Amino acid sequence: MFHLRTGKIGLALRLHALEATIMDVVWSKRLFAFSVSDVLVVLEKQRDIAYTTVMTTMSRLHDKGLLTRKRDGKRYLYSPKLTREQFLESTARTVLDGAIGSHQAIAMLAEKVSEASADELDDLEALICQRREELGI
Amino acid sequence: MTEAIFPLLGTAFVILIALPCSALIAKAGLMIVEHEKVSGRLHSLDLRYILLIATSIVPIAWFLSAGLHQIESGKLTLACLFDHNAALCFEPGFFALTLIFVVIHLGTATLRHNRRPRISTSTHADALTQRVERLILANASLQPLHGRIRITDEHDFALGTHGLLKPVVIIGSSFADRISHDMLASALAHENEHVRSLDPLRYLLLKLALAVNPLGRFLLGSHVSRWHAAQEAHCDREAVIRGASPLSLADAIIRAARPSTQEAVALGARDTTVLKFRIQMLLAFSEQNPTRCCRREIPAIPMILILLIFTLILPHQTSTAALDAIHTGSEHILTYFLH
Numbered sequence: 001m002f003h004l005r006t007g008k009i010g011l012a013l014r015l016h017a018l019e020a021t022i023m024d025v026v027w028s029k030r031l032f033a034f035s036v037s038d039v040l041v042v043l044e045k046q047r048d049i050a051y052t053t054v055m056t057t058m059s060r061l062h063d064k065g066l067l068t069r070k071r072d073g074k075r076y077l078y079s080p081k082l083t084r085e086q087f088l089e090s091t092a093r094t095v096l097d098g099a100i101g102s103h104q105a106i107a108m109l110a111e112k113v114s115e116a117s118a119d120e121l122d123d124l125e126a127l128i129c130q131r132r133e134e135l136g137i
Numbered sequence: 138m139t140e141a142i143f144p145l146l147g148t149a150f151v152i153l154i155a156l157p158c159s160a161l162i163a164k165a166g167l168m169i170v171e172h173e174k175v176s177g178r179l180h181s182l183d184l185r186y187i188l189l190i191a192t193s194i195v196p197i198a199w200f201l202s203a204g205l206h207q208i209e210s211g212k213l214t215l216a217c218l219f220d221h222n223a224a225l226c227f228e229p230g231f232f233a234l235t236l237i238f239v240v241i242h243l244g245t246a247t248l249r250h251n252r253r254p255r256i257s258t259s260t261h262a263d264a265l266t267q268r269v270e271r272l273i274l275a276n277a278s279l280q281p282l283h284g285r286i287r288i289t290d291e292h293d294f295a296l297g298t299h300g301l302l303k304p305v306v307i308i309g310s311s312f313a314d315r316i317s318h319d320m321l322a323s324a325l326a327h328e329n330e331h332v333r334s335l336d337p338l339r340y341l342l343l344k345l346a347l348a349v350n351p352l353g354r355f356l357l358g359s360h361v362s363r364w365h366a367a368q369e370a371h372c373d374r375e376a377v378i379r380g381a382s383p384l385s386l387a388d389a390i391i392r393a394a395r396p397s398t399q400e401a402v403a404l405g406a407r408d409t410t411v412l413k414f415r416i417q418m419l420l421a422f423s424e425q426n427p428t429r430c431c432r433r434e435i436p437a438i439p440m441i442l443i444l445l446i447f448t449l450i451l452p453h454q455t456s457t458a459a460l461d462a463i464h465t466g467s468e469h470i471l472t473y474f475l476h
Binding site for chain 1: 179253293295296297298299304324327328331336337340362363366367370384387388389390391393394395396409410411412413414415416417418420421422423424425427
């Protein structure tokens with residue numbers, strides 16, 4: 001159903017940029033039974049984006065099985081089908097296929113990565129900072 | 138010379154044919170378990186571990202025991218202990234000794250690379266130990282780590298658990314100086330899970346199981362990597378369930394993964410897939426507390442011990458037919474070449 005996108009981290013590993021952003025908004029704001037406008041209000045604070053773009057992307061997320069929807073008059077009300085954790089667990093099957101371990105006999109907190117991966121570590125740190133801000137920690 | 142043919146051919150058969158075949162069977166089992174459910178890669182950790190270890194332990198234990206008991210199969214185990222006819226045991230005994238020698242040789246080569254970081258006794262290390270002990274005393278879930286903290290001044294070492302039966306947590310002094318109390322407490326909670334599960338022992342057994350099997354790394358390497366990654370993710374999850382801050386743990390993991398300036402050149406291109414996955418899981422835990430997903434599995438180490446004892450007894454109680462066939466076969470080969 002999903003394919004992995006190389007060079008991406010987190011949700012973007014399996015979703016296109018806007019899909020990942022929308023799912024991030026849904027999960028971090030804990031949205032449930034929400035409309036396209038509810039997501040648009042949040043996204044408009046970050047960038048210029050058209051209603052139809054958000055609507056189309058949410059419809060695609062529904063097709064991909066990440067959102068469920070039910071009709072409410074003329075509009076749809078969406079809800080997440082999986083939690084972020086469940087989504088990530090479902091990605092584990094594919095993500096970990098590419099895992100390369102050192103097979104050492106000492107249990108390390110984390111394997112050191114090369115200097116070339118410093119940018120990726122910076123991105124991950126930025127994600128953690130962003131989450132701290134969202135949670136007000 | 139003629140007496141040596143069975144021990145040598147028998148050992149070659151075990152190492153070059155029996156172990157790779159066993160690895161193939163284990164691979165099939167692992168593929169089924171990993172595809173069992175959507176998140177199969179993350180769960181059934183103990184079962185997958187037993188499959189990985191059994192792939193080497195079972196054939197070696199069976200052939201070793203069969204070698205020692207080839208002339209007594211079908212008799213009671215006690216009869217063997219009290220009435221062991223050493224004169225008749227020469228060839229099978231020699232086979233068992235050759236097998237032990239080869240396995241130990243392969244295992245020793247692996248152990249040589251398992252170096253423990255040098256423990257520091259400097260004043261700075263003492264002060265750091267006291268800081269960590271205070272942290273442990275203030276946190277009920279970290280109590281099992283009391284007295285198990287060691288400090289190393291090796292610049293490339295961040296944090297890890299070492300030691301087989303009584304593991305200790307080794308902290309790199311430069312790493313500890315760079316992180317906050319919260320990060321350190323969360324990282325210790327992660328290591329606490331490694332201590333509780335005797336992971337250094339389990340990792341070593343896994344490494345040995347792969348080392349003695351010539352096709353082990355080729356056939357099972359990817360499964361071992363996935364198991365390692367899932368085990369680390371499991372320790373993160375357990376740490377958070379026991380009260381660690383997911384974001385502090387994520388921060389500590391990234392700090393631990395950053396190479397120091399001295400080692401940056403030597404590391405080469407390391408994979409960051411698992412790191413990214415673990416951080417994303419911890420970000421998810423910061424939104425919603427994780428729960429234990431599965432029923433408790435049977436602990437791996439006791440299960441392996443039971444399996445080992447059972448395998449050792451089996452040839453004595455039943456039959457050593459497979460070894461008898463190798464014995465006869467090697468004698469036929471010798472006769473063919475001599476005449």
